[in-house]
Amino acid sequence: MVDLRSDTVTRPTAAMREAMASAPVGDDVFGDDPTVNELEAYVASLFGHEAALFCPSGTMANQIALQLHVQPGAELLAGGDAHVVTYELGAAAALGGITTRTWPSVGADLDVEQIAGMIRPAGYPSVPTRAIAVEQTHNLGGGSVVPLSVLQSLREASEGIALHCDGARIWHAHVADGVPLTSYGAVFDTLSVCLSKGLGAPVGSLVVGSRERMAQARVIRKRMGGGMRQVGILAAAGRHALENHISRLADDHARARRLAEALAPLGVVDPAKVRTNLVPLDLSKSSLDSPTLAALAAKQGVLIAPMLPDVARVVTHLDVDDEGVDQAIVVLGGLLSGA
Numbered sequence: 001m002v003d004l005r006s007d008t009v010t011r012p013t014a015a016m017r018e019a020m021a022s023a024p025v026g027d028d029v030f031g032d033d034p035t036v037n038e039l040e041a042y043v044a045s046l047f048g049h050e051a052a053l054f055c056p057s058g059t060m061a062n063q064i065a066l067q068l069h070v071q072p073g074a075e076l077l078a079g080g081d082a083h084v085v086t087y088e089l090g091a092a093a094a095l096g097g098i099t100t101r102t103w104p105s106v107g108a109d110l111d112v113e114q115i116a117g118m119i120r121p122a123g124y125p126s127v128p129t130r131a132i133a134v135e136q137t138h139n140l141g142g143g144s145v146v147p148l149s150v151l152q153s154l155r156e157a158s159e160g161i162a163l164h165c166d167g168a169r170i171w172h173a174h175v176a177d178g179v180p181l182t183s184y185g186a187v188f189d190t191l192s193v194c195l196s197k198g199l200g201a202p203v204g205s206l207v208v209g210s211r212e213r214m215a216q217a218r219v220i221r222k223r224m225g226g227g228m229r230q231v232g233i234l235a236a237a238g239r240h241a242l243e244n245h246i247s248r249l250a251d252d253h254a255r256a257r258r259l260a261e262a263l264a265p266l267g268v269v270d271p272a273k274v275r276t277n278l279v280p281l282d283l284s285k286s287s288l289d290s291p292t293l294a295a296l297a298a299k300q301g302v303l304i305a306p307m308l309p310d311v312a313r314v315v316t317h318l319d320v321d322d323e324g325v326d327q328a329i330v331v332l333g334g335l336l337s338g339a
Contacts, residue, residue, distance in 0.1 A: 002324040005305040007169075007252070007277060007317035010200040016240045023236035028054070028228050035232030039239050043193065043206050046242075047185030051214035052206045054235055055226055058083075058168050061192035061205040062133075063091045064220045068190060068213050069131035069162035072097025077118055078133040081105035081140040083166050095224065099127050107141020110134070110150050116157035131162040136184070137169040137176075140307070143256075143278030145173045151187045163187060168194040168205070172276040175249045189213075198249055198277060199241035200318040204234050245318065252277040252316040255325045259314060262329040266336045279314040280307070286336060293335060302331040 003009045012020070026032030036054050044052040055061040062084050070076050076092060078085050080102040084092060092098040103115055115132065122128035134151065138144045155163060165188040167173075174181055185191065190209040195201035207217050221227060253276050260271040260279050268281045281304075283290055290306035297304055305313045314328065 001301050001303060002320060002327050003303045004314045004316065004320060004324075004328060005303050006313075007198045007315050008196050010196075010318045012202050012237055013200065013318075015244070016200065016237050019236045019240040020233050023232045025230040025232035028231050029222070033230065033232040033235070035239070036235040039235040040206065042239065042242070044208055046181045047191060047193075047208050048182035049185050049191075049208045050211040052208045053214050053217045053221060054228075054231065054238075055205050055207060055221060056203060056228065058166075058192055058194045058197070058205040059088045059091065060221065060224060060226050061194075061207045062088065062164075062166055063095055064217045064224070064226075065164045065190040065192055065207050065209070066092050066098060066131065066133070067096045067220050068209070068216055069164060070096065070098045071130065073099065073127065074130040075099045075101055075120065075127045076131050076133060077101055077103070077115060077129055079103055079105055079107075079110075079135065079138075081107070082133060082135050083139055083168070084133050084135075086140070101129075105140070108136075108138040108144035108146045109141075110146060110154065112150060112153045112157050115154065119158060119161060129161060131164055132158055133164045133166055134188075135166045135168075137173050137276050137278070139168075139278070142273060142280035142313075143169070143172065143276035144273065145176050145275055148177070148179045148183055148187075151184070155187050162189045164189065165191040167191045168197050169276065171198060171246050172249055172253070175246065176253060176275050195238035195241055198252065198317060199238075199245045201237040201241040202234065204238045248318075249277065252318070252320075255316040255320065255322065256314075259316070259325050259329055263333060263336065266333065268336060277316045279316075281312040281314065281332075281336075282310065283312060284310040286310075287338070288335065293332075296335050297331050300331045300335075302328050304332070
């Protein structure tokens with residue numbers, strides 16, 4: 001079975017398991033786990049920030065960051081198809097009392113002037129804008145990358161407003177555009193970065209920011225049930241992934257482009273827009289909807305993810321080699337061509 005549903009389905013490599021088994025551990029709630037402490041310091045340094053906090057999930061990392069910036073009743077701005085809006089079950093409102101307002105869904109194509117024009121100042125009785133969230137890379141935008149210059153323009157246009165990066169796949173943007181991670185870090189007040197998307201770790205994300213904010217973040221994490229004990233076993237997997245699996249993301253990008261180029265003649269994907277490891281399949285002109293295509297492909301040994309009725313997603317990752325991509329091309333090509 002070739003599993004192309006997500007880059008979260010990977011299993012730890014033998015070397016990663018060895019690192020996990022030999023990791024020194026302690027009680028992280030007391031701040032005593034040396035492996036966690038080292039991971040947090042390492043990730044913070046990658047982005048040029050002072051501190052980081054290890055969390056069990058990307059959703060928790062995002063929601064901690066949003067609560068750091070936006071008080072209950074205040075406002076977050078984000079894209080209409082951003083992960084923090086579409087895939088976190090209303091957590092910003094349910095857990096943080098945060099009002100959310102969105103700009104039209106355009107993936108990574110941000111209109112800085114439009115976003116800046118949405119900012120509301122504090123003052124009775126308006127809801128003040130306190131933060132803007134940007135996704136890098138953009139999931140529902142097909143793994144698209146927001147150019148650094150656009151992010152820098154947004155930073156300049158939103159003075160006094162906190163910027164948060166949902167950087168679950170920021171490693172892919174770093175590899176695709178060659179932008180140093182510190183350059184991304186310089187734009188954002190906080191970032192959330194994931195270790196299980198693309199990098200192959202079994203679990204874990206981190207919030208990155210100032211030392212003062214991360215002290216507050218630790219309190220929020222505990223309040224949300226995210227305090228963990230001898231979690232260095234998991235942190236060791238993340239450290240191994242960061243040190244060994246970032247540069248190889250270029251292989252995933254190349255395989256995604258090859259798959260896109262093979263399916264392009266069928267009118268379901270534009271290869272020029274496939275810049276990282278996500279391949280969105282536009283089925284609006286196909287006789288198959290995405291659930292049907294996914295079900296038929298699964299019967300032939302290829303798993304893909306239905307995202308919308310007319311959009312399916314194919315994701316390359318650590319556990320998919322050239323042979324797996326070849327199989328996907330044959331199966332998906334045959335189904336979409338009606339062969």
